Amino acid sequence: MTPRQTDVALTPAQAFDALYEFCAPALVRQTYLLTGRRESARAAVERAFELAWQRWPEVARDRDPAGWVRATAYECALSPWHRFHPLRRPDPPPADAKDRELLDALLRLPPPYRRTLLLYDGVGLDLPETAAETEASTPAAARRLTRARAAVAERIPELADCRLLHRRLAELASTDRLRAARPTVVRSLGERRVRLWTRAAIALTASVVGATALTLRTAPTHFDKPPGPAQAVRGVPPRAALGPLSAKELALRAKLRQESAHGPERLLPVPG
CATH class of the missing domain: 1.10.10.10 (Winged helix-like DNA-binding domain superfamily/Winged helix DNA-binding domain)
Known part of the structure; x- marks a missing residue:
């Protein structure tokens, strides 16, 4: 069942408000039977109408706009994520x-x-x-x-x-006389939520673009082949330790030390 249509053309806001005032009070009470929590039921219905306002051209052309909102409110109320909602607290029983x-x-x-x-x-x-x-x-x-x-x-x-x-x-x-918020409040909350999501999406896109630009600027432009693993060099004779000098080697060393500065083969600078 939909709100009574008149011959006067309604603006989108007026049509939404008429649907809200027609459906919201009963829908909050129905959703209460799904959740057993009054504030959770009210929050689910308001969220459903926020989504309806965001997609109003689609909802307005739907065969049953009230059914669209009801199905969305029930999905919100029964969502597994709903258990983490801050409004999910025990209610006093009837x-x-x-x-x-x-x-x-x-x-x-x-x-x-x-x-x-x-x-x-x-x-x-x-x-x-x-x-x-x-x-x-x-x-x-x-x-x-x-x-x-x-x-x-x-x-x-x-x-x-x-x-x-x-x-x-x-x-x-x-x-329980459960009341829903005013339709103008729901519309403004929906519009505010859309603006916040739009700004968040723009900020995220800008962050991704900046990170991509930084990566392109700092990334290497050529490929350096990594060095191969170290390999042992084979065929080199082991380093031998010096042993004691023979008598001939000792005599040669003594001769070289004696003639290191006065040998005839050495050229010495002549002063003057």
């Missing part, structure tokens, strides 16, 4: 004992079963629409729905009646 019992039974279901049960018995989608939104085949969605109903009925036997289950889910979702 005041009514029956509401606490039903919420506990829902949160014990596997996330795909919980989502299928909420879409079919809570939101009121038919089986093909539920299968399409959960990205499953129709038989797979039917099996999930059957097992989810059986698990809830095992803990709360009176909810084996599907009509009673639908009514109890609607009552549980409307117990």
Whole structure:
């Protein structure tokens, strides 16, 4: 179901605000049944609408814009990274004992079963629409729905009646008066987030370009072949130690020492 269309052409901001005011309050309550945490549900819905505003030309032409936002909000709420969100903290349980019992039974279901049960018995989608939104085949969605109903009925036997289950889910979702932020706030947050990501992307690109330029400037322009491994030189005779001089060698040394400065073969400078 989409907001009532008028004959007056709406600006993109006005169309987004109309969709937000029509869907956000109920969607926050539905997402609360998925997470069991009020602030986490509100954050998931606001994030889904931020993404919708960033892709508004695509969402505005979608066959079911409300379904697009709902699917995105459920994906955000059930994301594995959502457990690290700073808003993920224990919430006080519902005041009514029956509401606490039903919420506990829902949160014990596997996330795909919980989502299928909420879409079919809570939101009121038919089986093909539920299968399409959960990205499953129709038989797979039917099996999930059957097992989810059986698990809830095992803990709360009176909810084996599907009509009673639908009514109890609607009552549980409307117990807490959960409010979403104003659409103008969500639009401004989405635009701010886009600007931050754009600046981060520009800074990262500039860093990569600078690192590439520095690498090109300092990188060698030719290839120097590395020296080969050292090899032992063979065939060189071992260095022998000098032994004692013979008598002939001693006489020769003494003669050379005596004639080193006065030998006839040596030329001496003549003064003057």
